[in-house]
Amino acid sequence: MKLTVVGGGSTYTPELIDGFARLRDTLPISELVLVDPAADRLELVGGLARRIFAKQGHPGTITTTGDLDAGVADADAVLLQLRVGGQAARNQDETWPLTCGCVGQETTGAGGLAKALRTVPVVLDIAERVRRTNPNAWIIDFTNPVGIVTRALLDAGHKAVGLCNVAIGFQRRFAEHLGVEPGRIHLDHVGLNHLTWETGVRIGGPEGEDVLPKLLAEHGEAIAGTLSLPRALLDRLGTVPSYYLRYFYAHDEVVRELRTKPSRAAEVAAMERELLEMYGDPALDEKPALLAKRGGAFYSEAAVDLAAALLGGGGSPYQVVNTLNRGTLPFLPDDAVIEVQAAVDAEGPRPLAVPKLDPLYAGLIANVTAYEQLALDAALRGGRDRVFTALLAHPLVGQVEYAEKLTDELVAHNREHLAWA
Numbered sequence: 001m002k003l004t005v006v007g008g009g010s011t012y013t014p015e016l017i018d019g020f021a022r023l024r025d026t027l028p029i030s031e032l033v034l035v036d037p038a039a040d041r042l043e044l045v046g047g048l049a050r051r052i053f054a055k056q057g058h059p060g061t062i063t064t065t066g067d068l069d070a071g072v073a074d075a076d077a078v079l080l081q082l083r084v085g086g087q088a089a090r091n092q093d094e095t096w097p098l099t100c101g102c103v104g105q106e107t108t109g110a111g112g113l114a115k116a117l118r119t120v121p122v123v124l125d126i127a128e129r130v131r132r133t134n135p136n137a138w139i140i141d142f143t144n145p146v147g148i149v150t151r152a153l154l155d156a157g158h159k160a161v162g163l164c165n166v167a168i169g170f171q172r173r174f175a176e177h178l179g180v181e182p183g184r185i186h187l188d189h190v191g192l193n194h195l196t197w198e199t200g201v202r203i204g205g206p207e208g209e210d211v212l213p214k215l216l217a218e219h220g221e222a223i224a225g226t227l228s229l230p231r232a233l234l235d236r237l238g239t240v241p242s243y244y245l246r247y248f249y250a251h252d253e254v255v256r257e258l259r260t261k262p263s264r265a266a267e268v269a270a271m272e273r274e275l276l277e278m279y280g281d282p283a284l285d286e287k288p289a290l291l292a293k294r295g296g297a298f299y300s301e302a303a304v305d306l307a308a309a310l311l312g313g314g315g316s317p318y319q320v321v322n323t324l325n326r327g328t329l330p331f332l333p334d335d336a337v338i339e340v341q342a343a344v345d346a347e348g349p350r351p352l353a354v355p356k357l358d359p360l361y362a363g364l365i366a367n368v369t370a371y372e373q374l375a376l377d378a379a380l381r382g383g384r385d386r387v388f389t390a391l392l393a394h395p396l397v398g399q400v401e402y403a404e405k406l407t408d409e410l411v412a413h414n415r416e417h418l419a420w421a
Contacts, residue, residue: 001029003307004075006126007082007143008034008064009041011275012296014287016079017049019300021056026315027308029060035071042066044279051285072130077138077307080126080149084118085417087272091265094258096409100402103247103254104263107144107194109396110406113375113387116148117410118417120379123149127158138310140303141322147193148372150322151337152379161349162322163306164193164339166242168298173226174201177219178211186341189320190329190354190361191242193339195368197361198240206318206341206352213238237360248364251396268294312346323349331362336369367395382420384411 003020005013013034020029034049036042046064053062065071072078083090093111094104103109123143130137139160141150150162167189175182186208188200201215202208216223216234224231227243229250234240247254271294278288302319309315318341325336328351332338342349357365371393378386384407391403391410415421 001311002031002033002075003029004033004035004072004078006035006068006078006080009036009038009045010081011272011294012081012299013045014048014052014279015291015296016300016303017052018287019304021053021058023301023304024058027304027313032060032062033071033075034062034064035066035068037066039066041276044276048279048284052287055285068126069129069133072137073133075134075137076311077140078130079140079142079303080123081142082122084122087265087269089118091263092413094263094265096413097406098255098259099409100405101255102402102406103251103396104258105247108244108247109394110391110410112145113390114410114414116145116375117379118414119143119149120152120376124152124156127153127156127160131158140306142299142303145193146322147337147339148376151372152376154324154337155335159348161306161310162193162337163302164322165296165299165302166194166196167320168302170198170240172298174215177215177222183316186318187320188341190340190357191338191365192368192372193322194242194244195365196242196339247396306344309344310346310348315344317343318352319344321349323351326351328354329357329365331366332369364395382418387411
């Protein structure tokens with residue numbers, strides 16, 4: 001089995017490598033290819049990757065290349081984890097929206113739109129080259145904004161599934177609170193990427209006992225603390241919102257916080273410099289503890305599980321993925337991309353049925369879905385007017401004055417990445 005990681009020079013990659021090594025019985029990779037145009041980073045990451053495989057006795061080979069076409073040739077699955085513009089672009093996404101009092105974040109609001117505009121054309125070019133080289137390969141997208149990028153891939157007819165680590169993070173934390181094995185926790189997880197709620201927590205599978213009320217009663221304070229949301233809100237909702245919902249439920253509070261501290265991108269950039277220095281140490285043969293602060297917790301387990309299921313070799317029968325709605329949420333178009341539990345096998349994901357949602361959730365999901373459709377149109381066809389329209393539709397912007405100013409800021413800060421600008 002051959003698997004290719006595009007963006008293999010990312011400092012995330014050793015997390016992925018560690019999972020491939022530990023879970024080789026679930027996903028028996030014989031060849032792993034790391035593709036990245038940044039040769040210096042790729043050499044450091046590739047060297048550590050080989051040492052991790054060697055230490056854990058993995059028999060597979062790891063190769064590195066800057067040649068995308070060669071890297072994806074004959075791959076069974078291609079995993080995308082790229083960041084167009086790097087941390088410098090992310091730093092801009094997280095700062096210029098604050099000038100209008102809007103949240104600065106790399107996956108939602110104006111910053112998220114900027115990332116989508118930079119990313120979608122690049123991802124579609126990569127996917128088309130994968131299709132020309134190997135039309136049977138599955139594309140697993142971990143590149144943010146996952147929902148918009150996955151919809152772009154699916155609209156273009158690619159064999160694609162979007163992946164996020166939010167759900168598996170909740171699964172692991174809830175399992176710890178409940179004192180059970182993580183694999184026994186089944187989440188009633190519903191929404192869009194980075195706009196989801198856990199409406200049930202079941203033991204043993206989709207038909208298992210819902211222990212969410214017990215979980216909130218006994219561990220609500222701890223769960224609320226990890227989300228930076230009030231415990232009382234979780235009790236009133238009876239659900240657990242993704243921590244990304246804080247940008248909606250406590251928007252102004254978040255903006256005040258962001259204005260008083262360095263951007264997350266600045267923190268990550270400093271971490272990455274330290275990590276790359278560590279990766280260059282020939283004695284290092286395991287992922288360093290610092291990597292846990294970089295983000296992406298449990299990413300490797302989720303990626304292994306999904307790839308194994310898609311390639312017919314195992315994996316969990318039910319997984320949280322980003323895929324086509326196809327009537328699952330009846331208030332959305334069939335071609336919208338949602339993030340829900342799905343049965344996953346070699347034929348791809350099939351969303352499980354979702355009970356009728358409360359208008360509190362359905363309304364916001366519908367609003368952000370409309371924005372995502374407009375954002376994708378702007379990413380595909382360009383133009384200032386399309387950018388403005390997408391920003392006006394976003395519930396975190398939504399005012400003409402802000403949309404006008406943020407459109408100008410977005411174009412000014414991203415001109416080198418926008419072919420039409």
